[in-house]
Amino acid sequence: MTKPPTNISTTPPVGSWIDGAWNTEGDVHESIDPSTGQVVGLFHSAGRDEAQSAVSAARRAFDTTDWSRIVQLRARALSDLADNLEARTEEIAAMLSRENGKLLPQTAWEVSLAVEWLRYGAASALTQVAGRAASPTPGVYFHSMPEAIGVAGIISPWNSPIVLTVRAIAPALGAGCTVVVKLPGQIAMTNALLGEVVAATASLPPGVLNIVTEAGNQVAPLLVESPDVDVISYTGSTEVGRAIAAAAANRVKRLSLELGGKTPLLVFDDVQIEAVVPVLVAACTVMNGQFCVTGSRVLVHRAIADKLRTALSAALHAVVVGPANDPNSELGPLVDQAAVERVDRAVEDAAVYGKILVRGGRPEEPALASGAYYRPSLVEIEDLEAPLVQQEVFGPVQTFEVFDDEDEAIRRANATEFGLAASIFTADDIRARRVGREIRAGLVWFNTWGLLTEHFEQSGSKQSGYGKLCGPAAIEEFQNLKYYATAAPPSQ
Numbered sequence: 001m002t003k004p005p006t007n008i009s010t011t012p013p014v015g016s017w018i019d020g021a022w023n024t025e026g027d028v029h030e031s032i033d034p035s036t037g038q039v040v041g042l043f044h045s046a047g048r049d050e051a052q053s054a055v056s057a058a059r060r061a062f063d064t065t066d067w068s069r070i071v072q073l074r075a076r077a078l079s080d081l082a083d084n085l086e087a088r089t090e091e092i093a094a095m096l097s098r099e100n101g102k103l104l105p106q107t108a109w110e111v112s113l114a115v116e117w118l119r120y121g122a123a124s125a126l127t128q129v130a131g132r133a134a135s136p137t138p139g140v141y142f143h144s145m146p147e148a149i150g151v152a153g154i155i156s157p158w159n160s161p162i163v164l165t166v167r168a169i170a171p172a173l174g175a176g177c178t179v180v181v182k183l184p185g186q187i188a189m190t191n192a193l194l195g196e197v198v199a200a201t202a203s204l205p206p207g208v209l210n211i212v213t214e215a216g217n218q219v220a221p222l223l224v225e226s227p228d229v230d231v232i233s234y235t236g237s238t239e240v241g242r243a244i245a246a247a248a249a250n251r252v253k254r255l256s257l258e259l260g261g262k263t264p265l266l267v268f269d270d271v272q273i274e275a276v277v278p279v280l281v282a283a284c285t286v287m288n289g290q291f292c293v294t295g296s297r298v299l300v301h302r303a304i305a306d307k308l309r310t311a312l313s314a315a316l317h318a319v320v321v322g323p324a325n326d327p328n329s330e331l332g333p334l335v336d337q338a339a340v341e342r343v344d345r346a347v348e349d350a351a352v353y354g355k356i357l358v359r360g361g362r363p364e365e366p367a368l369a370s371g372a373y374y375r376p377s378l379v380e381i382e383d384l385e386a387p388l389v390q391q392e393v394f395g396p397v398q399t400f401e402v403f404d405d406e407d408e409a410i411r412r413a414n415a416t417e418f419g420l421a422a423s424i425f426t427a428d429d430i431r432a433r434r435v436g437r438e439i440r441a442g443l444v445w446f447n448t449w450g451l452l453t454e455h456f457e458q459s460g461s462k463q464s465g466y467g468k469l470c471g472p473a474a475i476e477e478f479q480n481l482k483y484y485a486t487a488a489p490p491s492q
Contacts, residue, residue: 013042014188016050016213017195019057020206023050029215031188034101034333034372035323043188045215051180051222054210058151058178059228061207068148068176075125077203078173082118084197085111085166092162092193097324099187100158101333101372102287104325113452114166117470120454121170124475128174131481144483148176149254150230152478153223155244157236158186158335159290162194167458167469168233168256169209175478177231178208180223185215186335224248231478232256235292237392238418238463256467256477258460260392261292261420264413265449266435268426269301273311276425280398281315283423283449284376285331289396290339293421295449297389297399299412305402309357309380312400316358316376321368333372334395340372343395347377350388354381357400384415392418406431410438419462423449
């Protein structure tokens, strides 16, 4: 039984931001700090009624206001939203770190990146409103214009809710859509702060941007099923993404899906091991391994396998586990105790078909006993069909796999259903590009991992989803392209 701080009982539960006002309907739930097990705050969990109110508000704002028609309004609102989010960076980063367990520097980076993505969205709104014109036949004229598709439903996860939400909000609002965002209850107090940022943005008309928090699973299905929602942008697991795609097919609804990942890290025999190992560790531990592009598979050339195995094992053993707000911590807690049990069970099962190099698991220190902590694990595996190779773990767990040549490295890298990201480490730039071309992934890093920018698209392949987020093409996910044809009037 968790013990709430003394001020919780006197603090009203937070709600959802719907149609320019706070909605405090729905059952009251607790938000738990995974570092301590204590209650952070209370929140009202939205249900179908609140979801329908948000959808109706967004539909009304799209159909009856100038939001979709005046691009200057949208650019100004996105710029104002960026300024207001930037002003609350420290507060929002601290709350997010407290609710989902990510280290404070990582949540601060997330909020700062979201600010830049909002500003990029404002610029895109102003620059990506033109179509094309042509006269392929004398006396006949064609032109095309992009138009906002309508109401966008954005379904975001708890692991990076600010930046992953903004990554879809920015192009959706820039395109002229109105938006309903569904966020999970694990980060309810963070969601409320984001709602406050929206509330403080006077240039956002009521109903244009709605923030809904739920602990259950009523809001997301309504967004997918609703005839008043024209496009869904979902970030989350492949399993749920498949269910959304199946449900959305009934209305032939536009979808953008960024789903699971199983990022391979290919390490060739010409690298400096001491330089690569810290990157491999970061790929496993950043966001506590709860990242769609977590580097969960280390593929290493046999010539350096022994040295890398020893160095990586020692480095993972040395990772400092501790509270998310402790500056000495290198790895915070998982999101909850259920996640710890799930990850630990996956590693325990792997002992049957793999060799445990670093067992990891729950820390033994009494000071960490109340938190959802999990030390990193490393398992050497040869069989490509092994569950730990094929399934997304969503925790600080890596497999160690050995290859003999480029062809085997490529074959192993492509051996899962996922195709979100990959890293290639080699001193040979030509080899990096040659191998990178053969990797079936939407994002390939050379001699690094986790490098992101708002200026280039992010997109998956295979069962990691489809659609584009960030970059010039992102706004197109929320637009229809309409073309017009003109001919000379019939002769009298």
